[in-house]
Amino acid sequence: MSAISPYFLHIGVMTGIFVLLAQSLNVMLGYSGLLSLATPAFFGMGAYASALLTLRLGWDSSLTLICASAVGALSGLALGVPSLRLSRHSFVIVTLSATLLLQLVASNWIGLTRGALGIADIPTVHLFGMPLAGKSAWLAFMAALSVVGVAATWLIVSSRLGRAMIAVRDNEPLAIAAGIDPLKIRLFAFACSGALAGLAGACYAHYLSFIDPGIFGFSISESLLVMVILGGAGTLWGPVAGAVIFTILPEALSMAPEVKSLLYGVLLLLIVLFMPQGMARWFGRQVAAGAGTGK
Amino acid sequence: MSADSSPGPVLVARDIRKAYRGVLALDGVSIELAAGSITGLIGPNGSGKSTLFDCICGFQTRDAGSVMLDGRDLRGLSPQRIARQGLRRTFQQLRVFPELTLRQNLLAAAQAAPGFSYLSELLRTPAVRRHERQMAQRADAMLEELRLTRLGGALAGGLSYGQKKLLELGMALMNEPRLLLLDEPMAGVNPTLVEGLKEELLRVNRRGIALLIVEHNLKLVFDISQSVYVLDQGRVLMRGTPDEVAQDERVIEAYLGRRGPAQGKQGAHLD
Numbered sequence: 001m002s003a004i005s006p007y008f009l010h011i012g013v014m015t016g017i018f019v020l021l022a023q024s025l026n027v028m029l030g031y032s033g034l035l036s037l038a039t040p041a042f043f044g045m046g047a048y049a050s051a052l053l054t055l056r057l058g059w060d061s062s063l064t065l066i067c068a069s070a071v072g073a074l075s076g077l078a079l080g081v082p083s084l085r086l087s088r089h090s091f092v093i094v095t096l097s098a099t100l101l102l103q104l105v106a107s108n109w110i111g112l113t114r115g116a117l118g119i120a121d122i123p124t125v126h127l128f129g130m131p132l133a134g135k136s137a138w139l140a141f142m143a144a145l146s147v148v149g150v151a152a153t154w155l156i157v158s159s160r161l162g163r164a165m166i167a168v169r170d171n172e173p174l175a176i177a178a179g180i181d182p183l184k185i186r187l188f189a190f191a192c193s194g195a196l197a198g199l200a201g202a203c204y205a206h207y208l209s210f211i212d213p214g215i216f217g218f219s220i221s222e223s224l225l226v227m228v229i230l231g232g233a234g235t236l237w238g239p240v241a242g243a244v245i246f247t248i249l250p251e252a253l254s255m256a257p258e259v260k261s262l263l264y265g266v267l268l269l270l271i272v273l274f275m276p277q278g279m280a281r282w283f284g285r286q287v288a289a290g291a292g293t294g295k
Numbered sequence: 296m297s298a299d300s301s302p303g304p305v306l307v308a309r310d311i312r313k314a315y316r317g318v319l320a321l322d323g324v325s326i327e328l329a330a331g332s333i334t335g336l337i338g339p340n341g342s343g344k345s346t347l348f349d350c351i352c353g354f355q356t357r358d359a360g361s362v363m364l365d366g367r368d369l370r371g372l373s374p375q376r377i378a379r380q381g382l383r384r385t386f387q388q389l390r391v392f393p394e395l396t397l398r399q400n401l402l403a404a405a406q407a408a409p410g411f412s413y414l415s416e417l418l419r420t421p422a423v424r425r426h427e428r429q430m431a432q433r434a435d436a437m438l439e440e441l442r443l444t445r446l447g448g449a450l451a452g453g454l455s456y457g458q459k460k461l462l463e464l465g466m467a468l469m470n471e472p473r474l475l476l477l478d479e480p481m482a483g484v485n486p487t488l489v490e491g492l493k494e495e496l497l498r499v500n501r502r503g504i505a506l507l508i509v510e511h512n513l514k515l516v517f518d519i520s521q522s523v524y525v526l527d528q529g530r531v532l533m534r535g536t537p538d539e540v541a542q543d544e545r546v547i548e549a550y551l552g553r554r555g556p557a558q559g560k561q562g563a564h565l566d
Contacts, residue, residue: 160406160427161416163395167403170392177352177386178466179378179407188413234394 009135015247016142020149020200022227022239024193030234031157032189033169037221038095041102042072042194044216046201051122061125065202072198073191080190084183103216118212125206138207149196154236156192165189226264230271232278305330305474305505311350311360320346322529333506335516338526344509348476352384353377379407381473391459393452400451401434404466437465457488474505481512
């Protein structure tokens with residue numbers, strides 16, 4: 001493993017974090033049909049929760065990772081109760097506002113978060129007492145967690161509640177007529193989304209050993225939207241592919257952030273025009289068409 | 296439809312009132328449906344039929360009036376809870392879950408059975424898993440009955456209109472409701488399929504499920520209903536057997552006489 005340059009290992013670790021985040025957005029946007037811009041909020045909550053629990057209370061990080069996930073899920077519930085009753089448009093605005101509000105809190109609650117100075121020297125993750133030392137260990141860990149994240153998403157969406165989630169997305173009045181409560185189903189989705197993003201946030205904090213309020217930034221949502229929509233919202237593997245491609249691509253092209261923003265904007269436009277269902281479904285159709293003509 | 300021989304009514308709605316911004320849509324409507332009966336609900340466009348449906352199922356709140364299902368007051372219950380009590384409905388505009396397979400559509404419709412709780416769903420308790428297995432069997436039987444077995448694994452969005460109609464009916468039946476409200480079941484159905492769908496409805500009724508049918512195809516309504524309510528301008532104009540209704544002067548005046556059955560324009564300010 002030592003032959004691989006630390007730079008590539010770093011990109012690999014970040015890809016793993018973005019796979020978790022993409023699935024977090026996918027549960028909302030893809031499977032629940034709700035555009036949530038709160039994924040960075042849960043990401044940041046998880047990051048701060050795990051960092052503070054480790055540093056202030058000296059908790060073991062294998063425990064704080066689970067706590068971060070729980071904090072993310074609870075944040076999802078807390079934000080969902082008021083916001084999920086709103087219209088779709090208001091929901092988008094409220095999720096964005098919540099994220100920016102948390103950024104303000106993180107910047108100004110200096111006693112807890114050290115404000116803009118950020119929290120430094122966050123220890124690496126210890127698994128059953130063994131520290132994750134070095135980037136290759138982190139890559140292996142994040143690869144495993146990505147698998148866990150995708151498996152968890154699969155478990156969620158293939159469960160009866162997941163089916164109800166898709167039902168509510170597809171036709172809300174019919175779901176109600178079938179006895180399903182859309183609010184409760186969406187709360188469940190939001191909690192799952194929060195749990196995935198919270199876990200990603202904790203990993204991010206312990207991996208980089210430094211976090212600051214910038215973690216609540218909108219740019220994360222922007223990247224995630226490209227990953228999930230281009231990959232294929234509402235499919236299991238599309239957002240994974242999206243996360244891999246759009247973590248590696250900007251690095252490979254060594255893009256300036258402004259160029260990246262521009263590119264993502266143009267890409268989103270092209271996707272919506274030509275591949276509105278995303279790559280995963282597009283490829284699925286090509287394969288199906290190929291199989292059809294092959295006969 | 297005498298009360299002494301039949302069991303108690305499955306549904307009693309009393310004095311339902313509903314206004315939209317001062318326009319009265321329902322002005323004290325009372326209906327009573329005998330258990331296991333087929334009842335027609337007709338009236339010109341805008342007479343309040345759909346509003347009455349919505350007010351019974353809880354999709355819209357009532358300004359006044361009460362609804363009892365099997366003697367239980369439905370006051371204050373959300374529409375999804377009312378559905379779980381055994382009162383199901385279909386919609387004027389055909390609805391299925393397009394991104395789920397036929398089988399998943401049936402299962403999603405059956406999931407919220409009596410005893411349903413979100414916590415046990417989350418924990419996948421043995422009871423939930425048992426219920427899912429039972430429902431899977433029933434879904435297979437339903438697909439068989441609707442002659443859609445071959446399409447069980449296909450996405451519902453790709454079905455023809457007629458197939459979707461059948462699926463919609465199957466979904467409403469999965470939990471053996473006490474009463475099924477059908478909002479224009481024949482709308483948009485190819486005339487050649489009307490007979491088949493009619494047979495389907497009669498078969499449903501023979502299982503003991505009461506039906507309340509809003510329908511513009513009056514021939515069908517008169518054919519299969521034991522009793523018919525006529526709504527006009529938010530009031531019950533009359534209730535009677537199909538024969539009585541078909542011959543009543545007021546009904547002919549309000550509905551049949553002035554225009555063809557499918558297109559009463561008068562009173563179209565609502566609905």
